Amino acid sequence: MKDIVGTWRLVKTLARGDRVVAPFSTSCGQCFFCRRGLTARCVLSQCLGVVGEDGRGLDGAQAELVRVPLAASSLVKLPKERNDGTPLADEDALLLGDILSTAWSTAERAEIRPGDVAAVVGCGPVGLLAVLAALRLGASAVVAVDGVAYRREKARALGAIPVPADATAARAALDELTEGRGADAVIEAVGSSSALDLAIHVARAGAVVAVAGYHTAATYPLAMPAAYTKNLTLRFGRASARAQIERLLPFLLDGSLTPSAVVSHRLSLAEGVRGYEMFRAREDGAVKVVLKAG
Numbered sequence: 481m482k483d484i485v486g487t488w489r490l491v492k493t494l495a496r497g498d499r500v501v502a503p504f505s506t507s508c509g510q511c512f513f514c515r516r517g518l519t520a521r522c523v524l525s526q527c528l529g530v531v532g533e534d535g536r537g538l539d540g541a542q543a544e545l546v547r548v549p550l551a552a553s554s555l556v557k558l559p560k561e562r563n564d565g566t567p568l569a570d571e572d573a574l575l576l577g578d579i580l581s582t583a584w585s586t587a588e589r590a591e592i593r594p595g596d597v598a599a600v601v602g603c604g605p606v607g608l609l610a611v612l613a614a615l616r617l618g619a620s621a622v623v624a625v626d627g628v629a630y631r632r633e634k635a636r637a638l639g640a641i642p643v644p645a646d647a648t649a650a651r652a653a654l655d656e657l658t659e660g661r662g663a664d665a666v667i668e669a670v671g672s673s674s675a676l677d678l679a680i681h682v683a684r685a686g687a688v689v690a691v692a693g694y695h696t697a698a699t700y701p702l703a704m705p706a707a708y709t710k711n712l713t714l715r716f717g718r719a720s721a722r723a724q725i726e727r728l729l730p731f732l733l734d735g736s737l738t739p740s741a742v743v744s745h746r747l748s749l750a751e752g753v754r755g756y757e758m759f760r761a762r763e764d765g766a767v768k769v770v771l772k773a774g
Contacts, residue, residue: 499560520718585719609742630762658684663682668692
């Protein structure tokens with residue numbers, strides 16, 4: 481890899497003052513995995529905001545200045561305007577780097593086809609953008625499951641059918657739409673065993689359950705009888721955001737996707753702690769909090 485690393489010593493594709501977006505994980509663009517679009521598993525990849533026990537890693541991006549290694553291959557230059565001449569909003573571009581790419585790639589891994597009835601378990605920022613992705617991919621209906629009323633209402637505003645976080649209620653809503661089969665595709669956007677259990681429960685036979693939620697438990701008692709009996713496919717993993725950005729940017733430029741629709745609060749960097757507290761406590765209808773420098 482020494483020869484490859486040497487090619488990044490001078491960044492020639494970007495200039496001072498360029499407007500760029502960074503994916504949440506860096507990538508070289510040349511290794512085995514990058515060449516296959518799996519930039520999340522680049523052999524030199526690092527994630528912003530992740531520092532290991534050995535002290536190695538990258539600081540987070542909630543700062544006035546951000547260091548992004550492998551800049552030439554990681555950063556994507558942004559146009560100032562959309563196709564109609566209006567400005568490309570910072571907030572729309574910002575969400576390309578993480579939650580929109582995560583939501584979209586998970587919807588694709590769920591193999592949503594035109595006319596499918598999809599289920600999204602969890603209506604946080606990723607889940608809400610997964611609703612938009614599922615509809616954009618052609619789903620005829622999306623059932624959005626969440627235990628928080630205001631998040632369900634946000635999902636409704638984005639075009640979903642909201643259902644409380646109850647396995648029986650969710651399955652009943654999906655059965656009504658599918659002649660009793662269950663969801664054709666399921667996106668789990670929570671990262672808990674109970675959410676994954678619910679996702680497996682509402683899926684029809686032969687469905688794909690794609691997981692966007694970040695599961696941190698070392699072990700999980702997978703509902704094997706249900707998964708086996710239904711011939712389910714389960715897909716996990718970090719989104720390859722860098723590979724998705726260039727694919728999704730045209731949708732922002734033509735106005736067919738507006739991810740900033742999930743932004744509920746705009747705070748200064750100095751108010752960052754308050755933003756996290758608000759989101760964690762689910763106060764004031766917090767869905768996605770954007771922090772702005774200056």
